[in-house]
Amino acid sequence: MAKTALVTGASSGIGREIARDLSARGFRVILSARREERLRELAEELGDNTRVVVCDVSDREECLRLYEETKSEKISVLVNCAGFGAVGSFDKLPLDTELKMIDTNVTAVHMLTKLFLKDFVAADRGYIMNIASSAGLMYGGPMMATYYA
Template sequence: MKALITGASSGIGREIARQLSAMGIDVILVARRMTRLQELKEELEGNVQIICMDLRDALSCRMLYERLREEDIDILVNNAGFGVYGAFDETDLDKELAMIDVNVRAVHILTKLFLRDFIARDYGYILNVASIAGYLPGPLMAGYYASKAYVLRLSEAIYGELRRKKSNVHITALCPGPVQTEFNQVANVRFRIKGKKASDVAYQAINGMFGERREVIPGMLMKCARLLTRVTPTRLQLRTSYFIQHRKTKQ
């Protein structure tokens, strides 16, 4: 088998690469930081390819697909993404647009292009990294929460379409809560609860993907949070989300 992993230079993406490689699966690693990719390649055994690419550019996403369409990819992991913290009227527009390009547009393009090939041969797995944030409104991280809601709902809709087709192609949305990664530094926030280890999240994500699950929510606390979103009024969700986000600030 062969897996393509975006955002593979750190965090969940790096751990997924490590664990898939340990399973004997060939991996193609995509990220912006070549040095990190080279370090990871040297660490892994088996067949490892690295591609330094910025997925904020839609053309780059298409070029990535064209470059790899003959590689017979079996697994697509859309992990690349980042967050922006702050009140919506105060955050930098260009940074937010870049976030949307990576979190939403790149996921949409790569999912669509590789999904078509997977359906044509009736085999393949897609793992889209969303977030528990995708189930909630997110004051002070409005764009990030909205982007993860897009990834979650897109993945769920495709899951429904594939089941209707009785397809052997499977798509899973990973919806973690806080994870011990570089996300905090990039978004300029700090979580008040201890994040899960990226390796543990990756392990559950891979098991859920191969288990053909629609969604994977690592950790009992986050599973309980998901259940609460089903019964909690939006007004209360907004207040709770604001309180949680406000406490994250480093300022």
């Protein structure tokens, strides 16, 4: 039986390429993001066994739902790739945008890592890859203060 991987942020960019790569390595992939049509297109490309779970990870209840709906799938690889970077001066960026970014880039990664890790530890198997930016290793930078932090 193929091993199963869950990839968030699988509808574009890095997450989509990781999903393709995992599929090419023989994994059954569960694709997650908000844009269902893009996920379905990728699922069709990757094959019948691919599953799509639409989820907005900036919402804590949605993170819990993503875990609940997939925890029985014997996932052995979790890739946290959903994220975005809001650009603009700190004093002008809307608070809502920044809070959504923190919820997506930080809280969701924390929640999904914690939820799946306990199952991985219990099963004595599993890998978690958190996609982050080298911006996070710097003291700060222009026009993306919150993203860097």
